[in-house]
Amino acid sequence: MARYERVLANVADGIYGLDRDGRVEFVNPAAERITGRPAAEQLGRDQHDLLHGARQDGSPYPREECPVWQALASGRTVSADAEVFWHADGTAVPVELIAVPTVEDGEVTGVVVSFRDLTDRLAALRQAEELRRLAEQNAAQRALSDRLQQALLTPPPEPDHLHVAVRYRPAADGAQVGGDWYDAFLQPDGATVLVIGDVVGHGSDAAAAMGQLRGLLRALAYDEEQPPSATLARAERTALGLAVSTLATVVLARIERHPDVPVAGTRVLRWSNAGHLPPLLLDPDGTSRLLATRPELVLGVDPHARRTDATADVRDGQTLLLYTDGLVERRDSDLDAGLAALQDALRDLGRVPLEELCDTLLSRMVPEPGADDVALVAVRAYPEDRPRPPEAGPNRLPPGVP
Known part of the structure; x- marks a missing residue:
């Protein structure tokens, strides 16, 4: 008997013994703890009236519908997985229970x-359901953002003797899509x-803001053949007037022929940098240089910020790279x-075909999708005095472009 009492005292489940009228004959410590009622308060009391007389919503719970009383009435074991016992402080305790009749000489005692x-x-199930709901919501938002971003990242033009290649790699599935973008047009x-x-x-x-800013820059750059710095300044003022409120880093560049020299073997790159990573110019022999300029404010901070242009020659065989920070920034190392x-x-990779260069570079720098998106634009110049x-x-040119 002592051994059975030790078992009852140490099990985590609550255990009651009721007589044939439903009055409490014994109660173990776990049942006292779960209900907040000491044994002295329960012994001899009608358990249904004390703990089980109301449903979760507070409505009366008829005795004949109670699984414990069904076991007493039928002499069969009855289980239930969605019952409520009422704690001494008035709160509902959700329980699952099993009621096993005691039978002596064929009588239920x-x-x-x-x-x-x-x-x-x-609580754990509710938390899991909330996490599942949030995951589905995030997945839906991610899919929408991805579709928006992909719709805007259009194929580049292919002007004579310039080869333009673009890449966009989204972040890992668990990460949110960013606002990275590229553009190329004539x-x-x-x-x-x-x-x-x-x-x-x-x-x-971020994806929606990217779409607004991309469209704004594209329209303004096409409409007036201004220096890139003037276009960036105009875009920032226009964005302010149209309530396009966002911060963005941008490099806007223009590749031009030398004035009055139809076939020069070099072209002029003119660019303005609003707080973005520097362009990179790669020679055929693999040497490269970063086209770093004095840092200037990102777009969206000061519509009257002074913006400047820089220039560099792009010779035949050289490759220009523009890229976003997902290509080079890592949590465990600095930007340099x-x-x-x-x-x-x-x-x-200086002499590797441009499409292969882009793919190889991404595989080396970002072998697996990371926490940030990656956008990349690569341009290679070819001699103008021989076929492409x-x-x-x-060639791939928009209608009306010579």
Whole structure:
């Protein structure tokens, strides 16, 4: 008997012994703890009236519908997984229970009720359901943002003797989509305009802001053949007037022929940098240089900020790279190390076909999707006094461009 009493005293489940009228004959410590009622308060009392007389919503619970009384009445074991016992402080305790009748000489003399507090389990289930709901919501937002971003990242033009290649790699599935974008298009005079940018933030809001800013820059750059700095300043003022409120880093560049020199072997790159990573110019022999300029404010801070242009020659065979920070920034290293790694990854790619260069570079720098998106624009110049090489593919120009 002592051994059985020790078992009853140490099990986690509550256990009651009731007589044939439903009065409490014994109660173990777990049942006292779960209900908040000491044994002295329960012994001899009608258990249904004391703990089980109302449903979760407070409505009366008829005795004949109670699984404990059904076991007493039928002499059969009855289980239930969605019952409520009422704590001494008036709160409802969700329980699952099993009621086993005691039978002597064919007569039901009482019932033993074992029950388990489901509070923690149900809380865990609710938490799991909320996490599942949030995961589905995030997945839906991610899919919407991805579709928006992909719809805006259109194929680049292919002007004569310039090969333009673009790449966009989204972040890992668990990360939110960012506001990275690229753009490449021709102005009416035949100059090639390149844009690389990154809107601050993540998710659908960042993707929507990116779409607004990309469209604004594209329209303004095409409409007037201004220096890139003037276009950036105009775009910032226009965005303010149209309540396009966002912060973004941007490089706006224009590749031009030398004035009055139809075939010069070099072209002029003119660009303005609003707080973005520097463009990179790669030589055929694998050496490269970062086109770093004095830091200037990101877009969205000061519509009257002074913006400047920089220029560099792009010779035949050279490759220009514009990229976002997902290519070079890592949590475990600084930006200088990332830029050095980029230059090192390019050392044997100076003469590799441009499409292969882009794919190889991404595989080296971002072998697996990371926490941030990556956008990349690569442009290679070819001699103008000979045919466009087959590796560059055919020309692809918008209607009306010479």
